Amino acid sequence: MATDFGEGSTAEANEYETLMSTTDVQLLKTAWRNEKAAPEILQFQVQLVKRATEQIQLMEETVEEFEESGMDPLTVSLYQMDLDRAQFLLRSYLRIRLQKVEKYMFYIRKNDNLRNRLSEPERVFVNRCIDDMEKHLGDTVLSKLPDNYQSARRQSIISEEDDMVPEPQLETFVACKSSNRFVSLRLVDSERPLEMERHDVSFVLYKVIEEKVGVDIDLV
Amino acid sequence: MAGQSDPHISLFSPEEIEFMAEDELVEIVPNMRMDPLNFISGDFGPFFPQIPANVPLWLAMALKKRGKCTIRPPQWMSIENLTHVLEGEREDQGAFQAVPFHYIEISRLLFDHARDDIPDIYMVRSLIEDIRDVRLHKVETNLEKFSATSAVKIAHLSAMEVNVVRPFVVRALQAFYKHDNPVVMSDSDSVTDRQPQTRQPQVPRNAQRQPLKRR
Known part of the structure; x- marks a missing residue:
């Protein structure tokens, strides 16, 4: 792999980066990025979120103790900055997921595969969202329409399936990088696989890499 | 780029990309003593005056x-390497x-916060700006050669560059894809269902397109 780097230093830096990227914050950052860039909701990172939450709580207590014990204010402020960064990542991760749940609530609830990706609180949230949305639409509009047009999910009673439910657009393109040294992708329209090394960025049809996101491939 | 603050158009804000770059390690030379810092994001230090240390x-x-x-x-920020x-x-x-991957953000942060630590800063700065301009221009000219495909690979594209070209590349590839597969592709969803309230216009399309599937 080092052969096509003129200087060599960048290659070493990348290798080093890989070795270093094992803290939960790094993992959370990757999960956050993937979630942000993916058109659909991804598998909730139960263990990771649990660990990150615990570490954040612990650190909050530690920082408080530091303050009380009269520790050097500079050190305390540095710990606080580290804490803020971890909290930002966790909050942003959870928030993006909630946005997706709100956007695709009807679709997520009827699709087992997607529903299983949610955390327990998210499942509660999706149900409450749907109840609220149906009640709101019913009260404001649907109850005033003729009988055949009162569904929030179907255009009319003759629709055979839910045809007013927004679905995530999986046939979209995303930018991605290989998280391993090398990954090979089978494309739909080409005989040759797409081969990616760590320094390659590819714009690929999301459907093609869907199952590899978070495994061999990270979205950027 | 227009609309950078809109998450539907540009996925990551420049601030978010900068946030990611801030985790990259750099070497510092402290002028004070400090105990090791056991952060959530890793352990750094201990720090001693004049002894270099790697920190984010x-x-x-x-x-x-x-x-x-x-x-x-x-x-990599030496004049020799940049030239x-x-x-x-x-x-x-x-x-x-x-x-x-984060060369733009790293150099920008260092120019803003550590200008007195960079020898020949004007030279370094103008070299990096030139590199950036040449690269962006190159992406743009290469995009002209775009054709219908399900993947485009660009080696060594940096984080900020990905973010800048993403809206255009994604829409262009989607347009090609749509023309190749007229049935399956809907219009850019960022427009049609940005808010749940505006989803109705999208609906009849699904329904009407189904029968067209056999070409």
């Missing part, structure tokens, strides 16, 4: 702001030189 960029900047250290600019990269970028119109 955000920590380096925090210490620098308080006058507690000097930052050693990374090796070499710039020459390479200009000579080879088809490919990009190897630069760190």
